[in-house]
Amino acid sequence: MSAGYRFAESKAPLRPVREVQFGVCSPEEIRAFAVCKIEFPETIEETTRRPKVGGLSDMRLGTIDRNFKCQTCGEGMAECPGHFGYLDLARPVYHIGFIGKVKKILECVCTHCGKLKSDVNTDPIFQAIIGATKSNRMRKKRFQRVWEHCSKKNICEADPIRDDDDLDFNDDGQLLPGHGGCGHNQPAIRKDGLKLFTQWKKGKDEEDEGAAKGQVEKKLLPASEAYQILKKMSSEDIELLGLSEEHARPDWMIITVLPIPPPPVRPGIVEGGMGKGEDDLTYKLAEIIKANNSLRQLEREGVPPHLMVDYENLLQFHVATYMDNDIAGIPQAMQKSGRPIKSIRSRLKGKEGRLRGNLMGKRVDFSARTVITGDPNLELDEVGVPKSIARNLTYPERGEFW
Numbered sequence: 001m002s003a004g005y006r007f008a009e010s011k012a013p014l015r016p017v018r019e020v021q022f023g024v025c026s027p028e029e030i031r032a033f034a035v036c037k038i039e040f041p042e043t044i045e046e047t048t049r050r051p052k053v054g055g056l057s058d059m060r061l062g063t064i065d066r067n068f069k070c071q072t073c074g075e076g077m078a079e080c081p082g083h084f085g086y087l088d089l090a091r092p093v094y095h096i097g098f099i100g101k102v103k104k105i106l107e108c109v110c111t112h113c114g115k116l117k118s119d120v121n122t123d124p125i126f127q128a129i130i131g132a133t134k135s136n137r138m139r140k141k142r143f144q145r146v147w148e149h150c151s152k153k154n155i156c157e158a159d160p161i162r163d164d165d166d167l168d169f170n171d172d173g174q175l176l177p178g179h180g181g182c183g184h185n186q187p188a189i190r191k192d193g194l195k196l197f198t199q200w201k202k203g204k205d206e207e208d209e210g211a212a213k214g215q216v217e218k219k220l221l222p223a224s225e226a227y228q229i230l231k232k233m234s235s236e237d238i239e240l241l242g243l244s245e246e247h248a249r250p251d252w253m254i255i256t257v258l259p260i261p262p263p264p265v266r267p268g269i270v271e272g273g274m275g276k277g278e279d280d281l282t283y284k285l286a287e288i289i290k291a292n293n294s295l296r297q298l299e300r301e302g303v304p305p306h307l308m309v310d311y312e313n314l315l316q317f318h319v320a321t322y323m324d325n326d327i328a329g330i331p332q333a334m335q336k337s338g339r340p341i342k343s344i345r346s347r348l349k350g351k352e353g354r355l356r357g358n359l360m361g362k363r364v365d366f367s368a369r370t371v372i373t374g375d376p377n378l379e380l381d382e383v384g385v386p387k388s389i390a391r392n393l394t395y396p397e398r399g400e401f402w
Helices: 027-033 099-108 124-134 138-152 223-231 235-240 279-300 309-323 344-348 356-361 387-392
Strands: 085-094 188-192 195-201 216-221 254-260
Touching: 027 254, 085 223, 085 279, 099 138, 099 188, 099 223, 099 344, 099 387, 124 138, 216 387, 223 254, 309 344, 344 356
Parallel strands: none
Antiparallel strands: 085 254, 188 195, 195 216
C-alpha cells in the first residue's frame, strides 16, 4: 500500500477461516444466498429517477451511491459489500465452463434411464477402476478412467434374467440390487460450439431404401433434455463417476438459476454529467433478462416449442458471452459502440486480471526496473544507473539525526 494514501478500515468483524470447500452451487443454494429476484433489465425508474425495484440496481443488492443506503444491511457504500440476486431462466442453458464436462458425463450414462452404461457388479474392468481410485484425491482420475471405459459402450447394460440359484447376496445375507439398466441403444454425443448433438447409427432393418449403409442420424440435444437426463442419475452412480452428491451434482452444471452479482462488482461510470455509463456486465445482464422475458412471453402465448428455438439460442449466446467473450467459433458480443464486451473470464485471467494483477501483485514505493550499465570508473561494489531513473526515482532521506 502506498505510504501517501490512507484507507478507512472496515467495521466488519473478523473471523478465522477454518476450511475452504470448492464446488458447484445448486439452484437452491443460489436462491438461498440471494436477497431478491431480478425480473427487469432497467436500472433506474424513469419517473422517480431512483433504482428500480426488481431491476439490476435494486437497492437490496447494495449501493454504489453515497446518497442511498443498502436496503439489506443498512450500510452506506463504504461498508456495504454488495449482495447477490438471482434470475430464474425460462429454459436451462449450458454453462460454457462445464459444457465439455457435461458432454463426457452424458457419454457415460444412458440417455433413456440415466444409469451408468456399465454395471460395477458384473464388469471386472469397472470394478478394477473403482478399486484403484478409492481415495478422494483420485476423483479426477476416476472420472477420466470411467469415461474412457463407459463412453465406448453403445448400449445400456440391463440386468440379466437369473434363476434363484444365481442371485447375489452380501455378507449379511441381503439380496444385492441389480444395475437397473434399460438395455436401450445409446447415441454418440458430439459438441459444436454451444450445442450438443446426439448421433444415432441406423440398423440394417431401419435403413430406408436407397439410403447409404451405416447412415448417421444427427439430432440436437437441448440443455433442457440434458438437464432431465442428469437429474435421473442416482447418488451411487454420481459417486462411482468421481463426482460429489453434496458439492457437484451433474445437473447443477447446467444453468437453471443465474446468480446476479451486486452493483459494487459492476459499478457504473459517471460520464461528465451526461448520465451514468453502465458496466459491461450490467449491459450483458440486461440482454440476458430481455431474452429470458421474451421466452417467457412466448410460453404464455402458447407458441410451439420448435418455434422458440431461435430465442433459446439467443439466451444461450448471451449467457455464454457474459461469462466468456472469447469462445472459439462464436462471434463476440459487442457494445453499441462496436467494442467487445469485457466478460467475467477476461477480468480474472491474464497478467492484469484480478488474480495475478490484484490479488498476487505486489506494489511498493520507490522501486523501478532497468538495465544496469558497466563502467571502468566504477568500484566493484557499485553499479551504474541510467540518468532517466536516477533523476526521476527519488528516495526520502531524513536531514536531522537527533
